[in-house]
Amino acid sequence: MHPAPSVILFTVLSGAGFGLLVALGLGLVLPSGWAALWLWGLGYGLAVAGLMASAFHLGRPERAWRAFTQWRSSWLSREAWGAVIALLALAPVALSDWLGLGWPRMIGWIGAGLAVATVFSTAMIYAQLRAVPRWNHWITPATFLAFMATGGAILSGQGAWAALLCLALAGLLVIGWRIGDTRFAAAGSTMGTATGLLRGRVSVFEAPHTGDNYLTREMIHVVGRRHARKLRMMAVVCAGVVPALLMVVLPGIWGPLLAAPVHLIGAAAQRWLFFAEAEHVVGLFYGRR
Amino acid sequence: MTCLPGKVDRQLGLVIDLDTCVGCHACVTACKGWNDQGYGVPLSDQDPYGADPSGTFLNRVHSYQVEPPGEVPMIVNFPRSCLHCADAPCVTVCPTGASYKRTEDGIVLVNEDACIGCGLCAWACPYGARELDMGAGVMKKCTLCVDRIYNENLPEEDREPACVRTCPTGARHFGDLSDPASAVSRLVAERGGIDLMPEQGTRPANKYLPPRGKDRAPASLLEPLLDVQATGLAGWLDRMLGRF
Numbered sequence: 001m002h003p004a005p006s007v008i009l010f011t012v013l014s015g016a017g018f019g020l021l022v023a024l025g026l027g028l029v030l031p032s033g034w035a036a037l038w039l040w041g042l043g044y045g046l047a048v049a050g051l052m053a054s055a056f057h058l059g060r061p062e063r064a065w066r067a068f069t070q071w072r073s074s075w076l077s078r079e080a081w082g083a084v085i086a087l088l089a090l091a092p093v094a095l096s097d098w099l100g101l102g103w104p105r106m107i108g109w110i111g112a113g114l115a116v117a118t119v120f121s122t123a124m125i126y127a128q129l130r131a132v133p134r135w136n137h138w139i140t141p142a143t144f145l146a147f148m149a150t151g152g153a154i155l156s157g158q159g160a161w162a163a164l165l166c167l168a169l170a171g172l173l174v175i176g177w178r179i180g181d182t183r184f185a186a187a188g189s190t191m192g193t194a195t196g197l198l199r200g201r202v203s204v205f206e207a208p209h210t211g212d213n214y215l216t217r218e219m220i221h222v223v224g225r226r227h228a229r230k231l232r233m234m235a236v237v238c239a240g241v242v243p244a245l246l247m248v249v250l251p252g253i254w255g256p257l258l259a260a261p262v263h264l265i266g267a268a269a270q271r272w273l274f275f276a277e278a279e280h281v282v283g284l285f286y287g288r289r
Numbered sequence: 290m291t292c293l294p295g296k297v298d299r300q301l302g303l304v305i306d307l308d309t310c311v312g313c314h315a316c317v318t319a320c321k322g323w324n325d326q327g328y329g330v331p332l333s334d335q336d337p338y339g340a341d342p343s344g345t346f347l348n349r350v351h352s353y354q355v356e357p358p359g360e361v362p363m364i365v366n367f368p369r370s371c372l373h374c375a376d377a378p379c380v381t382v383c384p385t386g387a388s389y390k391r392t393e394d395g396i397v398l399v400n401e402d403a404c405i406g407c408g409l410c411a412w413a414c415p416y417g418a419r420e421l422d423m424g425a426g427v428m429k430k431c432t433l434c435v436d437r438i439y440n441e442n443l444p445e446e447d448r449e450p451a452c453v454r455t456c457p458t459g460a461r462h463f464g465d466l467s468d469p470a471s472a473v474s475r476l477v478a479e480r481g482g483i484d485l486m487p488e489q490g491t492r493p494a495n496k497y498l499p500p501r502g503k504d505r506a507p508a509s510l511l512e513p514l515l516d517v518q519a520t521g522l523a524g525w526l527d528r529m530l531g532r533f
Contacts, residue, residue: 001412059406059426066385066403073292076384076409130378130489131415188488189415191353195367196307196483196497200357205364208317208349211342214420218411281486282417285351285369 001132002221003275006056011122012267014050015144016260017043018086018115019152024097025090025112027105029156036097042155044087044094051083075124082118089114119148126274133187134180134278139172143274146172147239147267154243154263157256163244166263170240173270177232184279184289194284204287220283224276231269239266293380293390300395300467301433302373302494303453304476308501309460312352312366316452316461320348320370320431323451327436329401333424345422347371347431348452361503368461370452371418371431372485372493373397379410379419379430387428395467395494396435401427415489438463466494 020043023029031039055061068084070077090111096103123144126135150169153162191202243259243266250258283289324347325331334344348370356362373390377397380388387403388410390396399410399419404427411419411428419430434450437443447454453461464473473496476482482496509515519527 057407059408059421059428060404063385063403063405066387066405067407068384070384070386073381074384076382076407080384125382125409128382129413131413189486193486193488194415195351195353195365196485196499197353197355197365197367199499199502200355200360200362203354203356204351205354206312206352208351208369209343209346213343214345214411214423215417218408218421219417280412281415281489285367285417 001275001278001280002218003224003272004057006053008268008271008275010050010054011144012050012147012264012271013046013053014083014122015119015148016151016155016264016267017046017048017050018119019148019150020155021047021086021090021152022112022115022148023152023156023158025093025108025115027108028158031097032100033098036094039156040090040094040097047083047087075121075128079118079121079125082114082121086111086114086118116145116148119144130187131281132278133183133189133281135274136187137179137183139176139179143172143176143270147270150239150243151260151263151267154247154256154259157253159247159255162255162259163247166240166244166247166259170236170244173232173236173240180277187281189281189284191284191287194281207286215282216286216288219280220286220288221276222288224272228273228277231273235266235270235273237266238262239270242266293375293377294392296392297375297390297395297467298393299465300373300375300494301438301464302395302466302473302496303370303433303450304462304464304466304473304482304496304498305368306460306462306480306498307365307367308498309458310350310366310368311458311460312350312364313457314350315455315457316368317346317348317350319451319455321346323434323437324429324432327434328432329399329429330422330425330427332429333422335423343423345420345424345429347418347420347429349417355500357502361505363500363503365500368452369416369418370495371397371433372416372491372495373431373433374494375492376490378413378415378489378491382409382413384409396433397430398432398435399428399430401425404428415486415491416493433463466496 055064067077067080071081093108120141123141127140130136146169150165153165192198243263246259247255279289332345336342351367353365355365377390380390385403385405387400406426408421419428422429438448449463453463462473465471466473477496480498482498484493
């Protein structure tokens with residue numbers, strides 16, 4: 001699949017942003033005054049920036065409001081609702097922290113739950129697609145939620161807990177790739193089942209068109225996979241190992257300050273691979289994957 | 290609402306005969322021609338006369354080589370378009386309700402005025418039936434020529450999809466696949482019509498008729514001519530020397 005920069009940016013930033021909002025909503029950190037404004041602002045900023053970025057990949061962004069209408073059937077619609085409700089639900093808690101109003105924390109827990117549901121919906125947009133076997137697995141929501149938890153723990157300065165989550169995430173990434181590499185074969189789609197030509201070996205004699213088209217550009221994107229090994233290494237080291245060390249070794253605010261950007265670079269590398277390595281079954285018609 | 294209808298009154302669709310298709314691409318051209326001026330925005334092209342042309346098509350013809358073990362290899366031409374699935378994954382993923390499956394005839398359509406061009410339906414389709422139009426920013430797909438098949442301004446013989454109407458070899462058939470007595474259903478039953486990628490669980494309406502096996506070719510087409518019976522002196526020599 002084509003790794004669109006806007007979608008990579010969206011999923012990475014909004015994941016980390018909602019993670020921070022969950023940490024704040026649950027009261028894992030209880031900032032007050034300007035510190036509260038800064039932390040809540042960072043959470044909102046990342047989440048909203050991500051949502052804005054996602055609108056850039058639409059063909060008709062001016063109609064984006066229509067995406068709220070099909071929540072009964074569409075994960076994309078549920079994600080849109082989740083994001084808006086979660087951001088609204090957490091607003092009183094943010095206000096209370098900032099101005100020291102002492103409003104009940106209960107609202108924060110509800111907001112945190114909604115934020116988790118939003119990231120889960122984002123992941124399900126991909127995980128629901130049978131046509132992309134690598135994504136069509138529980139490991140996809142597990143990975144998105146793990147990134148959310150880790151990003152939130154780093155940004156909210158959870159020290160050793162953040163380090164543990166970083167290492168767990170690194171392990172989950174390795175498991176995810178091991179599962180993902182077997183998914184296409186497990187789905188059972190071949191050039192034979194795609195064309196129904198099951199009497200013998202099928203190969204492409206002539207393509208239907210000499211140039212590119214939307215399908216080949218969007219779904220048969222092979223360029224991004226060339227450096228898969230290096231990018232996998234980079235994702236594990238940057239998203240997991242290095243931030244874990246930084247969160248344990250560095251004191252106070254220096255941990256999150258240095259670990260967060262490194263972690264986000266690792267998350268972006270993972271997300272690039274998430275798209276670039278995902279093979280769509282339509283490639284079978286073209287004899288490519 | 291982009292939930293799928295539980296049951297459709299009829300299921301219109303295509304039956305494509307892979308034995309008969311000669312790969313002339315006339316259906317591709319007819320489809321592009323009709324849908325440039327019919328339902329929805331025209332199918333745009335990008336850089337059509339330049340070095341890197343590309344464009345939106347609702348129908349594409351692939352050509353494959355099949356090598357059955359112990360048989361003669363064959364070339365199979367393979368038109369690919371929307372299969373108007375019963376469990377169409379493209380419909381349920383749509384966040385805006387633009388994608389829908391009609392209850393009255395089972396056709397899967399896009400309401401282009403409500404499409405935001407997110408592309409998720411194209412991702413959900415295993416068959417590559419949907420292409421985002423780069424000119425209009427909305428999703429395009431086969432409409433089964435919904436603006437022809439019910440069009441009473443057209444002569445009756447033209448009230449079928451443009452691809453079917455134009456096919457010079459009669460490799461494409463159009464009809465009601467939910468009616469077991471219809472011509473297309475009988476054709477599917479007789480020829481063992483199949484679903485593409487049944488493992489994807491989409492339950493396509495369109496069926497493909499697999500190519501028939503080829504006859505075994507003689508070692509050489511000239512073989513009967515090679516058995517030359519010589520006469521006269523050469524014939525006598527041939528017979529004499531053949532004894533030893």
